[in-house]
Every structure is written in structure tokens, then in C-alpha cells.
Amino acid sequence: MGWLQSDADHRLDHVRLDLPTLQSPSSIDVAILRRAGIVPLLAKYETPSDAGLDRWMAAHFGGWQSAEAAGAGIFFAIDVDEVLAYTTNFGLIGGWSYCIAASLVEQDARADVLALARKLARKYVAPFLERATYAPDSLGCTLCEVLPNGDELPIEVDEPGHTDGSYRIRPVTSTVPLARSVYDVLLSALRTGHVPDVVSATRLLPVGRQPGLRRSLPLYGGIVVDLRDDDPVQALARLRVEAKTNGDGRLAALTRVALNAMVYGNFARLDQVRTRSGRRWVLTERHGDYAFPPLAASVPALTRLFVGLAEHLSGEVA
């Protein structure tokens, strides 16, 4: 069976992917979310507000991750395999619960964040790793407003040899609060040994389950995902493993790209479009159907933290 085809679809020769509209593997991801019945997140949730979304976008530093993204200095690891890091970290954040929730509420998490930051500042990493291992969903999307004073945070810089629009982790000082993901704040504490001045920390908590979700989602080749206790991200990851085992290079390559788009790319998507402004057409930006800045900011931030943890732990061993 083809993508998103149920048994009945296959018997009736019904196709669920519209070939002319496919522009990239992320088109399949959008089709998966639609087929699952997931309402576009920014239409479904009133929280965060538009001002809140602005702050989340300010905390978004995504795209290609490299070891250098963990900060300046010598990196003791020979290599870092981040191919599936985004997928794993999407799960650790509880990303799917954000997709299927009925609503989001904001919770003050400042005390929680500061407690964790103090432990990391003392290089005591076990509490964070325990939380990631045994209570992964509790990490979530948390936005901090930080008054940095030499704290090492991701920031867009203009440095020789680096392309415009790329970010680096550098010591930053500011007289106005900067919005950063909690994971970037924790990484700063780990690297500098100093707890950043966290003015506020707000966690988004998914509540309930939206109506209209499919109970089961036909995915590909007869695989059906039971959405009551599974999700298409994990199913795609298993499909990729199976494809690699079976030597299906095409499917393995496709699912790798599709997974990264599903757990990050679609949530960060902004398109250039022309819109009418009075009598003129102007070039503006418009978010994608399933864009959601909190997830877009949190997934790469948690990846940076893990790279930083790896650097710290390999430094200890060295």
C-alpha cells in the first residue's frame, strides 16, 4: 500500500498523496499530520499569544547543528552523530503531546529551572540525565527571559568566516532580557559554572487531547499507527530502521529527511509570499500550516545541550 492508504483506500484505488503538491519530504509530513486529523497548532492554541510567539522566535536558533554550536574551545570528542538527535529530542520534549493536545497552559517554571541550573553549574549532570531518562515528557517547551552577564548563549553574530544569519554560542551581556530556551540556559550554566539571571521561565503544558483525532493512522506499506498510544514520529523512525535493515536505500534516505522535517522543519517553517497591501503587492513572510515556534526553538536547543553534555563528559574522561 502507498503512503497514508488504508485497506479500503487500496481496494478502491484511492490515493491520499497529491503528487503535484509534493515539493519535498516535508510535504509528506504535512499530509501525515492532516491525515491524523491534527488541527494546525497556531489555529488550535491561543497560547502562546502573538507577543509570546515573537519571544519564542527570538529563542529559535536552528538549522544545521555542528559540534561548534556547543560553544567555542577545543572539543574532545572526535565526532558527534546528530542524525537522529532531533527525532530523539522531539520525543524527550514530549513533542507529540504538543501536537495532539486540546489546549496549552502556561506554568511558572522559574524555581524548577534555577534548581536544575544550579546543579549543572556545579557540573552535577545526573539530575538532568535522570529526568531525561525517566520522565522525558516533563522537560517540555520552556521559555526563559534572561539578563545575561557574560553567560554563554546562542546569538546571531557577524564574525569573519561565518555566513550571515548563522549563530554561535558566545558570552553575552545585555541590559534587556533576552528570550532563550531553557536548554540554552542550562547549557550556559554547565559551561560557565555560573547560573544565569533568569527573570522568568514559562513552561507550556499540553492539556487534554483534541477532538477529531483519528484512532489509527495508515502510514505506509500497510503499517498502521495506533494513535492512542503511539505516534507517527516513532513509527517513521521504526520504518527507517526496517528500511535500512532490508537494504531499501531510497526509503531509508526518505525517512531520514522526512523525520527531521517532521520534528523540526515544519515547526520552523516560514515562507516568503507576496500579499496585497492596499493597491500594492509586497513581499512578506508567512508561517507554514504546522509551524509552531516553541517546538522549533526547543528541539535544537536540547540538541545543543546534549552536545554540550557530551563535551563536558568527554572532557572529564580526558
Add this chain to the structure above:
Amino acid sequence: MLRMAVAIEQGFPGRRSGLTAQVPRPGVADRLLDRRIHVLVTAAERYASEERFGLGVDLLANGPTFIGTSLLAPDGRREIQGCLERWCEVQYVPVTMTTLSSYFHWKHGPFRHDVYSGRGWLVGADVGRTLGLVCDWTAAHGRWEGGFTFYPPTWSKLVVRSKGHRSRESASPHLPPIRVKAAGAHGYFVEFGRPPGGRASGKRNPDGSHYRGRFLDVIPAAFSLDGIDSDALADHLGAFGLPAVEVPAAVTLDAKGAGELLEVARAVLALAYRLDAEVAG
């Protein structure tokens, strides 16, 4: 410590208007094999002083059934007709020779009959370039600015206005332009625009909206289904286990050039069938 006067921070453009909080219920998509398929491949003329249309090949299929092949030659080039006609005659599967204006003729041509009527698909590799080589260009406006707007041959006329200003307009109130705009890394949005004659003009959908056409560019569709970030046809053919063939940018106007394009057209059709099978199971 790096000191900065200004930190560059992204902002959010705001929630999109028109995005509704309704549970999506996606419908059933059109299947390639349910309709006629015109695979169109074109190339520029090699060694010409400026880029211009050289040759084209059209493969016609009715769903999975292959029907015929046409070789498209540029209009008014009698000197090449002889050798191309001979080439057509010796092909194992007969090839019909036609000209660009005949193929796209606004009243009698197969493009109008099948692609604009709703009977079938136009399939190509790099559809923007394929059509851009053969069509007459005009200005792109509004949300299509930055893309291309053109008319197939015979669908438009040049109008001279005051002060010698010339513009291209549709030759009939029922004939729309074709609009193309790049989408993503390798894709295009391609559709028929609105015919100039108003609400009752041109081909209409059952709901009264103007017909946008069925155009399939195999490159972005293949990228979506094989994950290979490339605009080279050969890369996608290889991913689907098909013999790799590259689309030539230009060909000589002889049997060799015709043979090259025929091979590419067959590869595009084979890939289109594989893509259709991938989504249909």
C-alpha cells in the same frame, strides 16, 4: 568577550489569517493513471547564438497504456524537416512529427485538447524550463511576481498601445496564461491563470472556479519520495531503480538530438509511473 551593540533576533510574522481550527479531512487525490498523460520534454538549440527552442518530444499515454510519440520541431525551419522526418520513420514505434504551433494550437492542438480541457496531465522534468523554452513570456504580477507568466504558442498576441508600448495579451477571452513560480529547493507551482473573459470564460471546475490544470513536475515529486536533495533527473531515476538519464540543456536539430530527447521522455514517463505506484501502492 565579544561585545555587541545590537543582537539580531528573529521575530514572528503573526498568526496567519485564514488558518482555521477545523479538523482537517483530506480527500482523495487525482491519480496519474486515471487520465491521459502528456510527457513533454524540450531542449534548446545547441550552437544557437541565443537560447531558443530546439526540439521537443511528447509521449502520450492513456493511463498505463502508451499511445504515441510526437516530435516537436520549431516552426519555419524547413532545413531540418527532412532529416527529422526520416528519423521519425525509422523508429521502432512510429513517431509523428509536428511543429510547436501545431502542438499548442489554441483550438486544435493536443495540449489544448487534453491538458487545458481537464482530460489529462502535463508531466515533465523541470516544468518551468520545459514550458519557458516554448512559450511566449509576459510580465508576472501580484503574488506571481518573481515567477514566470507565459502563453503557449498561438494563445496570445502582441498588442501595441499608446507611445509604442507593447504588451502580450490572450488571443481569446477563453485562453488563460500559464503561471509558474519556484517552490522550495526544486519545485514549481504551475497552473493555468484566469482567462481574461471573466466568470463564464475558459474551462471551469464544477464549483465554478477557474481550472488550474494538472501539471506534474517529476523532480520535486521524486525528491519528496526519495529524499534525494537534487534537481538532477538522473539521481532520482537511480533512486527508483531506473536507468539514469540526464535532461540535456540543448540538443542538435537532427536525429541525434531527437534520439536524446526521446530517451529522456521515456525515462520521465517511467519515473512518473513509479511515483504514481509509490503513492498508490
